[in-house]
Amino acid sequence: MLYSCEQKRYTYKTFKHEVDSIAASLLELGFEKNDRFAVWLPNTSENVTMTYAASKLGLIKVNINPAYVERELEYCINKVGCKGILLSPSVKSIDSLSIFRRLVPELDQQSSLPGELSAKAVPTLKHVILTGEQISVPGTHSYVDLLKRGAQTSHTKLTERQASVDPDSAVAIFYTSGTTGQPKAATLTNFGMLNLVRAQWELLSPFYSCVCVPIPMFHIFAATSGVLNVAVANCKVIFPAVLPDTVATMRAIHEEKCTALIGAPIIFSDILMHPDRKKYDLSSLVYGGSGATSLQIDFLRQVEKEFPITRMVQGYGMTENASLLTSGMWAGDDDSQRRLGSLGRCMQGLEIKVVDQQGQIVPIGQQGEIWARGYPIMCGYYGDPEKTAETLTPSGWLRTGDEAKMDEDGYLYFVGRQKEIIIRGGVNIYPIEVENTIIEHPSVAQAQVFSIPDQRYGEEVCAWIILKPNVPKCQTQDIQNFLKDKLAFFKIPKHIRFVDKFITTPT
Template sequence: MLINAIKTFLVRPRSTRNIIRFNKRNTSSSTKLTSSYYHHSSSLPFIYKTLSQNFDETATEYANDECYVFKSEQKRYTFKSFKDEVDSLAASLLELGLEKNDRFAVWLPNTSENATMSFVASKLGLVKVSINPAYVGRELEYCINKVGCKAILLSSSVKSIDSLSIFRHLVPELDQQSSTNELSLKRLPTLKHIILTGKQQPPKSLPIHSYRNLLEHGAKISHNKLNERQASVNPDSPVAIFFTSGTTGHPKAATLTNFGMINMSQGLTEHLGPHFTRLCVPIPMFHIFCEVVGVLNVATSKCKMVFPAILPDPVATMRAIHEEKCTAMIGAPIIFRDILAHPDRKKYDLTSLAYCGLGASPMSIEFLRQVEMELPVKRAAQLYGMTENSAILTSSLWTGDENQTRRLASLGRCMPRLEIKVVDREGTTVPIGQQGEIWARGFPIMLGYYGDTQKTNEAITPSGWLRTGDEGRMDEDGYLFYIGRQKEMIIRGGVNIYPIEIENAIIEHPNVSEAQVFSIPDARHGEEICAWIKLKPDASKCEPEDIARFLLDKIAFFKIPKYIRIVDKFILTPTGKVQKFKMSESMVNELNKK
């Protein structure tokens, strides 16, 4: 039944795809667009292999070169040593009876075991289910049961989080299980195997496998059956499930394929490979951005991925760049803001950075200029995408150094072999410069949301277009410019208002560091505008009234927020995305108390 549930994703036909090869393109094309549709054509051939099959070939070619550095674990892997660990663990899991399409939960921070499971899953035909290590019992239970996980990999603790205790509280009958063969758990009925990382052995009273023991056992046994299993895995099969971050509600389980992820990795290698010689990766592995842009690069190229710490840490990140002479860094804006504001930044040499790719949340051109000038870095650029499209739709680095304003202000052009368009509410492509919803089509689009046909059909059209839910516009050269989330659009008195326009006006104030604009229900206007504002550390006294006065000659009167609050922090998801719906709830509760 569970296998059939996965197979239901495979019946959706793939959209027709054209093929390209990346070379630096002249952004001033002789043929200008008149309609907001752009296809990034190229001669780059598709890879029709699984992630693990392609990694094995790369590992053979670069066996003695380093591929991963886990600073907090003091571990360094060559391509050969990492492949050996993948093969050993995969061989042991095969003996445990894990079958193709079984879902395998990984409830870990940024550790070597987490990266290993990405390739083990591909090698065995499993589906790796990445779960936020900060989740507590109820959230963990939801994720495991939503997709029917058969096994879970966890550590005993993550910083101050006692992971094993949280798990044991969820399944108290675990202590009464007599064997590690196959478990029977009331609240987690599909879960049959538990694997614990770390040097310490699991408590003998618990039916839990030791990751370390599985590695040692797998290194001693024959890998003939493992090789047979890997050869039988279809490149079109699902390999990963990532839960959407839930900025607007309950997480959905986006299901991605080997084919989509390996070819996205290949496209990024072609585009950004020269910068990714030594890439610093401070973002969480349970986020698709990290998995595709950080973990999987080694499947398609000779490169070194440096993970500074198990959780985001600005000091560890700066130290890693300094010690490893990292040539690039990726992350959400919050990571860069933390580094820029850190009092010890000057203690570290960050000048090796040639490129910084920022994504996961909107950002202003002023902030990107600040990153370039103060970090410093030779080139900062935006990466735009979603979990549902295997991380990256567009990159603003396509413009190179020919147009700095376009590189910093736009989302960029779509990645090779993808199509992108801007449409009106009827799905009709709009003229150049007119705003509408951004749609995308191509090989990396998810199979669907696991177990949720209705939500899948709402997100993907019958012709294979992914509705992003983002409003944007396209220029005559195919570059996208972000306007805002459709769901964040404020309709005040029948007038459409986009928060990002107001946010950009607010941050022009010399005392303002960041601003978030959202709405709350209003009896008269339907919605009313609110703004939460963070001031710069050295800001002089600034009151909400000062902000309102500042905006008088910047935006129309009806766009000036009625409610302005100066705050120390915003409400964020664990990946650094602002949760405006929670900020709206907080604002409503505050006003109701008055």
């Protein structure tokens, strides 16, 4: 593994030594199986090390977005009752330690020893561990000191603990962001996550000799397709920056001759549109995997041509199933329509069906909700039996809330999300269809379509649009005129706003 921003390189031997050292120290601190341990870090070596240390000890690693502020951090810790937390004093311009001190003023008020924290806002939290060489805060542990201490102690007890961990036990919690309500704590198992990664590796091994992972580790996509790769695959994993950085990503691909790049669509579009792209040699890339949202087939072909990348594919999945349900890799090079235009076919170890509102399978080519079942599916939402029951059926099917069609060979074609349907005057409109059409305009880079209340129709169509750089300005009427012969009149946005960026949920 390589952490470009830290200038750290790990072999399997050195990585195992660090994992065992920190795990041995955590064991000495009194962490028990199933204790929840929060990691509030960006893409750092300590984040990956804690993933494996927690698994060895039977802890449940709680992944928290490093951009969260006090209220969000407090919720994430208390929702699952974290006993420990690992954080960095700062993340770029974010003063994480100050945020934490505002949440836990007891750090500055108490003379307690590390491990004896008693905080009103987060009562279950006892251990605070800080990364960094020069940091010393009363009542906290130093990650560096714990590493040194663990390296000098016997690992006999660690070996015994690891042998007692049930592979079906919970190993990680990822918070899923909805558009309404508080995040839910999706809980995944050792067995489910590792075997999904193994299935990915069997499908992608010809392309994964060196994979670049610029996406954040608190996101399930990076956790499975990046962090856990080293457990099942003989490949080099590159983390180019602590936070998303287009130049750092291009530099890492150029210098390390990466063969694979994974990320959300914005990773690929930012590289494609970057003015310095041609300063870097990206031709070593033979695979590009994108998820998190559906992409336009023309955009994928453009990426293949201009990066260049030998093979771009889309995948489909969600946090609740450890990231990947389907992959376009099943389609051959000569079947670009399926490889680029569909969400792909079901991964090994999973089964998928498309159902109607009664849960009955719909005919081939008919629209319905995607349901999935298999070992990667979550245990449930931690502490939320009602929400778990709403999402998982008694027979283990995950209701995704996403609408799709399936062809005769099992390939899925995304239609939209049930909660994103706009109902205008009783007529259903799928935002993704409108978005895809708007993006065909030569001046448009990205579009988001959603509903706003309307006194007459109940809901009206609204669009936020990001224009490409250095193009003539567009007006609302320009976009509406462009859409007139491409969409039915009721699908054309009545309200259009041009923006510099979108407001999105963390995951």
